[in-house]
Amino acid sequence: MPVQAKPTAPKTYTQEEAFQASLKYFKGDDLAARVWVNKYALKDSYGHIYELTPNDMHRRISKEIARIEQRYPNPMSEDEVFDLIKDFKYIVPQGSPMAGIGNPYQIASLSNCFVIGNDGDSDSYGGIMKIDQEQVQLMKRRGGVGHDLSHIRPKGSPVKNSALTSTGIVPFMERYSNSTREVAQDGRRGALMLSVSINHPDAEDFIDAKMQQGKVTGANVSVRIDDAFMKAVKNNTSYVQKYPIHSDEPKNTKEIEAEKLWKKIVHNAWKSAEPGILFWDTVINESVPDAYADLGYKTVSTNPCGEIPLCPYDSCRLLAINLFSYVEDPFTEKASFNYELFSKHIAAAQRIMDDIIDLELEKIDGILGKIDADPENQDIKGVERNLWLNIKKKAQEGRRTGIGITAEGDMLAGLGIKYGSKEGVDFSVDIHKRIAIEAYKASVTAAKERGAFAIFDSDREKDNPFIQRLREADEKLYYDMLEYGRRNIALLTIAPTGTTSLMTQTSSGIEPVFLPVYKRRRKVNPNDKDSRVDFVDEVGDSWEEYVVFHHRFKQWMQVNGHDTTKNYSQEELDKLVKTSPYYQATSNDVDWLSKVKMQGAVQKWVDHSISVTINLPNDATEELVGQLYLEAWQAGCKGVTVYRDGSRSGVLISNDEKKDKKKENGNSTFPTKRPQVLQADVVRFQNSKDKWIAFIGLIDDRPYEIFTGFADDEDGILIPRWVNEGLIIKNRNEDGTSRYDFQYENKRGYKTTIEGLSHKFNPEFWNYAKLISSTLRHGMSIEKVVDLIASLQLDTESINTWKNGVARALKRYIADGTVARKEKCNNCNSTSLIYQEGCLTCKDCGSSKCG
Structure with a gap:
């Protein structure tokens, strides 16, 4: 008998190999390369990487879409799908579809x-x-x-x-x-x-x-x-x-x-x-x-x-169309928008979205199979199983899709239209109207070929304002929908595109560009002879400043003959921006009321909703925020979020009244003698498989002491899960030694006291807690306390796990916006990390590291 050849194991790549290949793919954009490798390259749970560049990912997705296409009339080929999604140029599946389609190593949903x-x-x-x-x-x-x-x-x-x-x-x-x-x-x-x-x-x-x-x-x-x-x-x-x-x-x-x-x-x-x-x-x-x-x-x-x-148990998958790619001869007097290609691609995008629903249903079957195979008791896994059955029913019955866009700001700039101007708003509304009409046409065509969604009933929808607008815009579409139905219950959205826009190298979603040009710092190695020192920080580290151009702004520079390699001064950069189509069209420049009106006008052609943030300067008044909210309601927006520059960092600091009181008293430090009673937060967290609890004593909302240990087990401390605050009271034992009790109010309003926190925890935990509490009480900044804890060299695994838990508990009290000076981003290697809600967040790529 002939010997059967063993199947060839799929080729794997190291992190560095994938990064270098992707760096070349993205033409030197290290941020885009790192985001892709870390978030979307196919990998298994052991960290083996199976894709070298995004084109490998696009080929993986294309194979799966083409496989689903074969179930239906007039199928698209793998190459046709690949040409639509390659290079992030036209159609971009977002997030979960990008990571999960054709992924055999992860049992996960494709829904965002x-x-x-x-x-x-x-x-x-x-x-x-x-x-x-x-x-x-x-x-x-x-x-x-x-x-x-x-x-x-x-x-x-x-x-x-x-x-x-x-x-x-x-x-x-x-x-x-x-x-x-x-x-x-x-x-x-x-x-x-x-x-x-x-x-x-x-x-x-x-x-x-x-x-x-x-x-x-x-x-x-x-x-x-x-x-x-x-x-x-x-x-x-x-x-x-x-x-x-x-x-x-x-x-x-x-x-x-x-x-x-x-x-x-x-x-x-x-x-x-x-x-x-x-x-x-x-x-x-x-x-x-x-x-x-x-x-x-x-x-x-x-x-x-x-x-x-x-509705409950419905889900949605997202896809973005890169609007900038339909601008021909961008940043020139000949610039124009290719409506014919755009319309063709909207129809293809809707078809791909419908295919992704079939792929999601397969994924859900895989999740259900995993649940059934788990050795857990049926009672334990019953909730999870019923959850996915409910989600499967809604996805199968309604077939909801989420076509959106990215690069709206760059599209307008490429056409020489100012974002936020009347011309800009009118053009954007026309684009989104076209998306709505063409996507709904494609859904009607799919209904002819594949069948309408299971509960379609035109009589139910006849008075809906969105459907009526479609009827006014395209009567043939409306009557075709009456005759054939529609494949999908709802189709459109405008999501924030986050990492997607990093890879399309464009502005994000419907937003204007954040900044066309900005400066970043690179730490200088003292032994590097070719480096330039532009800045020395307070701890003596040297930094080189370099200019970063928004990709499409850089394209404008190249088209208009500006040197993109020169080290510009700030004055030169300001003059350069003034001559560009991005001038006074950034997120902080755009007239806020105009932006709200634009959102309301575009919303008329989006059947779901729009994710958009109104960015305001720090000195914006509360009256302006109220005015914007009122205008948003009157303009027909479905929702609105306002972000005032620096507001996040203010909310987690002691309120102004407390700060002023401290100044009046001339006391900028904690009391040297510990008050008998402290307000306390209870923080729960999990490290590995261990559950922990922390009692954090506070003065003016700032940690003054911390006690931690195991929670809810025979060696730990048991209090109801809903308890998240109380009092830490310093008392005396009969022998004269100190004791710290925790007191909380139960749901009937009665006080319950747990005596002697020191006796509830491992003595080693307690001794280290006293050390850390003393640093807090003497005014060391919380971020420095966290650094100190991280530097402790401890012997046993349990004490190291405890150490990590204390750091996690304290990080949530670091004011948002605080710079993390000793950290680097695992995603893009940037040193521009700040604390946000206890997590380290990279200002350059947006990735977040918690714990």
């Missing part, structure tokens, strides 16, 4: 985002815990999650259990937030959106929750605001909140001053960039899927960035 929830207004503990487990199961499969809390009964409501009254919304915000932070893996944090209706009696508590230091740090929060509230604000009248929020016979009502609560929303957004606002009546009235609300498609919340409103 999900919304979950309970049927009806269930707010039982069982229902609340089910949602907690579901969001963790989705996050471990790479998905971002949103859910609404309006179903939870307000604080003080009677309940039929031992607690007697409800704790309200905020404790559950903390629970979901903590779960999100715990599930973070490999430096990639889970993403969560929590929302609540302004109609809910606990809405004000929800709005204030993130203003407290260290609270709800693992979630974005948005308020669902209805038209009645906005009219009450405009007319300065009262507004009635109720629970249940949609009930004609509510159990709980509360009359409030609408303007007073509005001012709180505006103030908090001005100070901390949250909460975001969702104009919920606009969302629901414009939503095509809500025509099927009684069949399970009632929109209840959005994904973490707000661009996809969804």
Whole structure:
């Protein structure tokens, strides 16, 4: 018998080999190369890399899309698909589809985002815990999650259990937030959106929750605001909140001053960039899927960035069309937009998106197979299994897609049109109108060839404003849709494109360019003879400054004969920018009211929503924020977020009143004698498989002492999970020695005291905790304490695990925006790292490292 040849093992590459090949692919753009290698190159759990450049990834994706195409009439070939997606030029699958399509090494979903929830207004503990487990199961499969809390009964409501009254919304915000932070893996944090209706009696508590230091740090929060509230604000009248929020016979009502609560929303957004606002009546009235609300498609919340409103257990996959690639002869007087090619590619993009749904259904079957094969008890894995069955049903039945764009800012600049001008707004609206018409045409064509989505009913949709606009724009499309149906329940979005825009080397999403040119610093090796020292920092390290050009700005320079290799002075750079189409068209330059009006006008042609941030300078007033929010509602926006420069760093510092008081007292340090009673935060975290708990004593919201150890086991300390704050009280034992007790208030309002924290923890942990607490008490900055902890040389694995846990617990108190001087970005090797919500975030590439 002939000997069968062994199958050839797939070729693998080292990190450096893949980086160098990708660096060449991206024409020397080290940031794009590192992002691709780290986030999207095919790799297994052992770190073996199977793709050398993005073209290998594009070929992997093309093979899978072409395989699905063969199921249907008039299939596209692998090469046809490859030509559309190669080089990130035209069509770019985003995030999860890019990483997951054709990936045999990872059992993960291709969906970028999900919304979950309970049927009806269930707010039982069982229902609340089910949602907690579901969001963790989705996050471990790479998905971002949103859910609404309006179903939870307000604080003080009677309940039929031992607690007697409800704790309200905020404790559950903390629970979901903590779960999100715990599930973070490999430096990639889970993403969560929590929302609540302004109609809910606990809405004000929800709005204030993130203003407290260290609270709800693992979630974005948005308020669902209805038209009645906005009219009450405009007319300065009262507004009635109720629970249940949609009930004609509510159990709980509360009359409030609408303007007073509005001012709180505006103030908090001005100070901390949250909460975001969702104009919920606009969302629901414009939503095509809500025509099927009684069949399970009632929109209840959005994904973490707000661009996809969804019903419970629906999901969405994202794809971006690179608008700049359709500008011919960019940055010249002959510049024009290739509408014919653009229309052709929109149709192809919609077809690819529909293929990706089939690929997602295969992935879900793989996840279900993995769950069934797991040796866990059926009761334990039942929630996870039912979750994916529900998601599969919605994906199969509605076939929702998420076509978006990137490079809007560069497209306009390439055509010589100023972003934010009337001409710019009109051109953008025309582009998005064309996307809507061509994508819906493609969905109707797919319905002819592949069948309409299962519950399509034209009579249900006939009064929908979005469908009516399509009818006015293209009557043939409308009547074809009546005859053949549509393949997909909803199709369009505009998402933030983040790392996608790094690889397309363009501006992000619908946003203007952030900066056309900026300076970065590179640390100088003292032995490097060819280096130039432009800056010496306070610790004596030398740095070389070099200019970084936005890629398309650099293209403008080349087209117009400017030297891209010269080391320009700041004055020369300013003059250069003034002559370019990017002048006064950056995110901080654009007229904010014009941007809001542009968003509202574009929203008319996007059936989901738009993720857009209004960037304001630090000196912007609260009145301006309120004016922008009001204008956004009137313009027809579905949601809006405002970011005032530097606002994030302000929210986690002691409030101004406390700072002023300290100055008045002439005391800039902690008290030398430890007060008997300290306010305390309780922080839980997980290292490896060990669960830990930290008690952090605070003065003026700043850590004064820290005690940590194992949580919830026979050797540790057991307190209810919902406890996240209390008091640390210094007492005396009978023998005269000191004792530290922890006291918290239970749900009935009674105080519970745990005596002697020092006896609850491993003595070695306790002794090191006293050492670290003494450095905190003597005023060492928290980031330096964290550095000190990291430098400790400890012998045993358990004490090193403890050391890492203490550092994690303290990092959340480092003010946002603080520079991490001793760290380098694992993604792009930049030294421009800052702390954001306890995580190290790279200002250059945006990657985040937690823990």
